[in-house]
């Protein structure tokens with residue numbers, strides 16, 4: 001029984017890798033995905049909306065998406081406590097990254113409000129840099145901690161397959 005389970009778990013990353021189903025990689029470990037991950041997915045969806053809205057010069061739509069990014073929800077209290085206890089003294093740095101994302105999204109929202117396409121694109125790039133910077137600094141250790149090493153490896157494999 002236990003062996004079957006282990007085999008099964010080893011199979012899933014391989015299947016995911018072959019099928020290239022990026023976001024479904026949450027299924028690679030027993031650990032429940034963090035609510036944070038869902039929040040991240042909606043940030044990503046809103047970034048996509050900004051790209052599409054910019055192409056259409058649909059500034060109100062870009063503004064609304066930027067506003068959702070700027071005011072994104074936070075995980076429930078119980079999860080915040082788990083994150084806090086994992087981050088410890090690094091929490092201030094993590095929070096600072098989040099603040100930068102918030103500020104850049106607010107500037108993007110403002111540029112869209114003013115229908116200033118060039119600035120929308122500039123602020124979009126700035127915003128995207130804030131996302132990247134937090135991911136480069138924290139994502140791997142987060143995933144290692146909350147999903148285990150195998151989960152983190154499978155995740156990046158699935159992502160590579162998806163490209």
Ligand code: HEC
Nearest residue numbers: 023034037040041043044047094097098101131134139142
């Ligand atoms: C304060 C840090 C921080 C900022 C800022 C941040 N992220 Fe994340 N992001 C994370 C962490 C940590 C994870 C890993 C979460 C997990 O795997 O459960 C993550 C994961 C993701 C994922 C992968 C979700 C999945 O299904 O595996 C996406 C997409 C994402 N972020 C998009 C964004 C976008 C877009 C922005 C900027 C608008 C952003 N993030 C800003 C910390 C951050």
